[in-house]
Amino acid sequence: MTDGGPPAPRADTTRRAPRWSVNPPVAYGASAAVLLAGLALVTAHPAFALLALPLFLAVAAGVDRRPRRGSEVTVSTRLSPDRDGSGVGYEIAFRLPEGVEGVAILLNAADDRSHRFAADRATAGRLAGTIPITHSGPQEIAEVFYSLLGASGIALTSPDPGPSSSRLIPAPRLRMESLPMPHRVFGITGAHGSTTPGDGGEFRDVALFTPGDRLRRIDWKATARRAQVPGELYVRRSFSTADAIVVLVVDDRDEVGADVTRWAGAKGGVTTSTSLDLAREAASSLAAAYLAAGDRVGFRDLAGTARSVEPGGGTRHLERLQSTIATIAPTGEPVRSVRTPIVPASSLVVVLSTFLDEQAATMAITWASTGHRVVAVDVLPEPELQSATREEQTAFRLLMLERTDRLDGMTASGVERIRWDSADGGAVPAVQLRLLSRPRRMR
Structure with missing residues (x-):
């Protein structure tokens, strides 16, 4: 790396001495050679010996070139952002001992796909590609398994695990020009x-x-x-x-996608944005916009899994917020917080939640009743019911009726609402925030 250049991406590396075993077809071939040689001796026909000779020579050549016991295989994986920002580029490098001719590779990628391919010794020195990324937050990007093939196919190894590379994917940020303000602003200076x-x-x-x-x-x-x-x-x-004080409160107790049939916890990859993807995007965008305007921004989460960030300003504070927002992840089974998070007086409280239960809505109403200006950001993806059964559709309608009643109760209590959905396009959240940023009477 040259002075002043970007740092090289770190590599995830494994070193392992594989366990070799005879390739079954080779074992069968050696057995056939022995059988043919025995027939030649018993029947005194040299034709059987001539048939057995090539098999003996192939086995002998392979045994002579077999990898030494205890020799290690080094596998390293490097990840770097893709040029167009749509995914993560990977580079897998194998350092193979003498006597290895090929590698069979299984790559489990973050897009919930498994890629199987084989490479010769030269190609295995550098394998590169791109993995598309759909979600933000902590996730496993690439997991490698491999099996080695010895010279002439005489020996092979059982599948061994290679490096598993996990990264923290930051959420994308949308540009916001007009932002709502608290009812009152305090501070020595500001905008x-x-x-x-x-x-x-x-x-x-x-x-x-x-x-x-x-x-x-x-x-x-x-x-x-x-x-x-x-x-x-x-x-x-x-x-x-x-300056204004803005507190972002993210409901990270659970995570749901657009497919309603998966809301009960069905396993499998989700190819569309989830509620936490939208929450991370909204929180990152709002934090960057408010800090760029000279305001102070803090962070709270309802599940208590991410660290709280007290209100502050500046570039380093933005980096702290972005890294904290990127770490929020669902806790599995939704939990109930013991108490409402404490926010500074006269703050603008932005609550990001799906509002599928009453806890986030109750907290928003509580903050509004104590004099805070509260903006509720609805991050529930647009539901999809194509594969839902009749029972699931009925349960969904009942859940949405309760949710609509909950949202109406928040509005009646003075909580302002916007909807954040990437399917609507990047300009829609900005337009909704501009409507909320119209001048208000000072209290």
């Missing part, structure tokens, strides 16, 4: 006007000069008009500017 007297904001009034006022604030025209006695001065006063 938003506040109702607190100070510097940097809009005009407030003209008042008599008092100790502590800056000389540059003296309004000489107002002084000339209003001064009654010599030495009386008037200054222009303004409101201060402040």
Whole structure:
């Protein structure tokens, strides 16, 4: 690596001494050679010996070139982002001992597909390709199994596990230009006007000069008009500017996809975005947008599996938030939190959930009732019922009726709602946020 260049991706490596065994066809061939040689001796016909000779020579050549016992095989896997960002590029390298001619490889990829292929000794030195990535968050990208073939096919090894490469895939970020603000903003400085007297904001009034006022604030025209006695001065006063405090609360207790038949926990890969994929995307996009505007952003999760991040600002804080958001994962069986997460006073609370149960909705209503501005982000993917049975469709309709009633109750309590669905296109969440960012009356 040259100075100043990007660091080389780390490699996941395994070293293993394989266990060799005779290839069954070779064993059969050796047995046939012995049988033919025996027939030649018994029948005194040299034709049988001539037939057995090539088999003996092939077996002898293979035994002479067989890999030595205890010789190790080194397998390394390197992952790097794909150029177009649609997946992860992989590079698998085999360091084979002498006497190995080929490798049979099984690659289990993150797209829930298994790839089987064979490579000769030269090709196995570098195998490259791309694995498409559908989901964000922690996941296993590539898992390798391999079996070796000795010279002339005399010996082979039983399948051995190679390296398993897991990575933390960051969520994509959408561009947000207009963002909703809390009911009140506080702080020494920031990009938003506040109702607190100070510097940097809009005009407030003209008042008599008092100790502590800056000389540059003296309004000489107002002084000339209003001064009654010599030495009386008037200054222009303004409101201060402040930053907003935004707390992102992610409901990571469970994860559902678009296929309703899998909501009960059916095994198998999910090829479309899940609720946590959308939640990570929304949280990452909102965190980047608010921090770019100079506000402070914090993070909470309802399951308690990811660490909480206190509100802060700056580039390093954004990196901390992004890495924390990327680590959120479902806990398996949904759990109930003991208490509502604590958020700073006068915060904008953004709750990202599917709202399939009452806990996230209850917390949102509680925060709204205590004076916070609360925005509920619905991250439930558009449900698909094509493969659902009649019973599953009935259960789904009942669940959606309860969910609709829950969402209406939140709206009646002052919680504002938007829907985040990647199927709608990237501009739709931004448009919904722009509608919520219209000026509101200060409280």
